[in-house]
Amino acid sequence: MSHGFFEEQREQSAVKAEIVAKYFNAWADVMIVNAQKYGLQKIAYIDLFAGPGRYKDGTKSTPLLVLERAIQKPALARLLVTMFNDSDPDNVYSLRHAINDLPDHGLLTHAPQAFCSEVGHDAQKMFESSRICPTFSFIDPFGYKGLSRGIIQSVVKDWGCDCVFFFNYSRINAGISNDTVRSHMNALFGEQRIDKMRTILTGMTPSDRESFILEELSQALKELGAQYILPFRFRRADGSRTSHALIFVTKNVLGYEIMKDIMARASSTEDQGVPSFEYSPADERCPLLFSLARPLEMLADDLSKRFQGRRLRMIDIYREHHIGTRYIKRNYKNILNDMEASGQISADPPAAKRRMVKGERSCGDNVQISFP
Structure with missing residues (x-):
């Protein structure tokens, strides 16, 4: 079941797809140079919650954007291995057809693979137990099921491996104090950390709560060796508060700088030329008239x-x-x-x-x- 997520491409989804596709392009260019220098035979793109490939309005989602880039660039078409997964059989069926409909998809040396499975501990164990080639991973669950510190750490542990994941702030914020999803919150933040967070969060303002949760998430990831964390927030349609965030994880400062520039350009506002690292549909209706923060x-x-x-x-x-x-x-x-x-x-x-x-x-x- 697709939960209606791909019924249409909302403006925020377009921004998210653009950020991921642009980073993939830049990352792939760096890896092609490394392949020429050091004889790399493969690089990979992994999408663990890939969806059907297109929104209902026909707009391409991230898997097709990545594959089109590879088809257009011979050096990338030769190196790139792609693994797509979704727990919904209908999504996987649609994605396979969308891939086969791409013009010149036969130019890819390694045929794209699309699997249908739940993402959980088995997937984490698979990545943990093997040394993976340079890989850019995208983890975009509908809520929080399947998202854990362990799975993130397992896909960035090796050289040249970076990850972007979708952080559904609204649902996770509500889930932190919900005992029925305690196991999911433990997997994401760590059991000791989340227990302390529940105590500290009591009485916090919504704004302070949001900043605190994102900071704790960053610290939880850094404990596992992720040196550089970069969040990009998406505001609700009225601009009132964050609904979700796209969070980039890398061990390489060059990757951090590249993604920082991409996210800066995607920001809907600037203050004295300093980007907000946020996207809010309300910003276009209510632009800042003057700077307060200086x-x-x-x-x-x-x-x-x-x-x-x-x-x-x-x-x-x-x-x-x-x-x-x-x-x-x-x-x-x-x-x-x-x-x-x-x-x-x-x-x-x-x-x-x-x-x-x-x-x-x-x-x-x-x-x-x-x-x-």
Whole structure:
């Protein structure tokens, strides 16, 4: 049973599919280069809750977008192994037909595989017990059944393996205090952590509760070796609160930076050029007219304190500071230019000797920044 999830492609689903497909494209390009350097024979894409391949309105979902990309790129068509799974036999039947209807799908060296099974401990054991080739995995359950720290850890444990998973915040938020789904919450957060969370969450405001749950999830994943966690939130249609999130997990900082840029571009709002890492349909109806948070001023203050008395390149400032923040590379370039203009820092070469790009002073990766 498809739960009506694929009845139509809602705007938020389109954004989700775009984020996953764009990261797959970038990840695959990096892996093709590695294959040429180190002789990799295979790379893989795994989708454990793949759905029927198309929404009822005919729009392609993620499996078909990934396969089309591979068909269009010979080097990728040669390397890519794909494994799709869904617990609904009707979805698997539809997906197989959708794949067979793709033009030139025969160009894929490895024929796509579509399976019908429940995702649970057996799947986790399978991934845990084998060393997998570089793999990008997408875990997109309807609710929380089948989603666990163990399955996420098992698909990112090896080199070149990254994962994106769907976090249904509304249902998980409700499930945390529901004893009938305790086993699912234990599998996702860990039994000791979720017990402490239940106590702490009592009396929290909805906003604080949301931030706390996402932070605890990130810490639970980091305990298992996932070094970099990046969430992208989707708001309800009225923009009031988060309904769900797309969460990226990797052990590689380059993957983190690539996905951060993709999610930044998918954000529905910016504040002083700092992306929200959120998508809200309400933002198009009610755009921000002015900035209240002043995030660039906050960045300037933090950089002054963090790097006091140091001299280092722009790129090193960015790499040392941006992990776990909403700031992207262009935010650092812009604020460092502003700080130089106001005399808070000095730069070598100075602004007068750096070129203008589209009416703005450049601040290249190798510009040396001195903090007093």
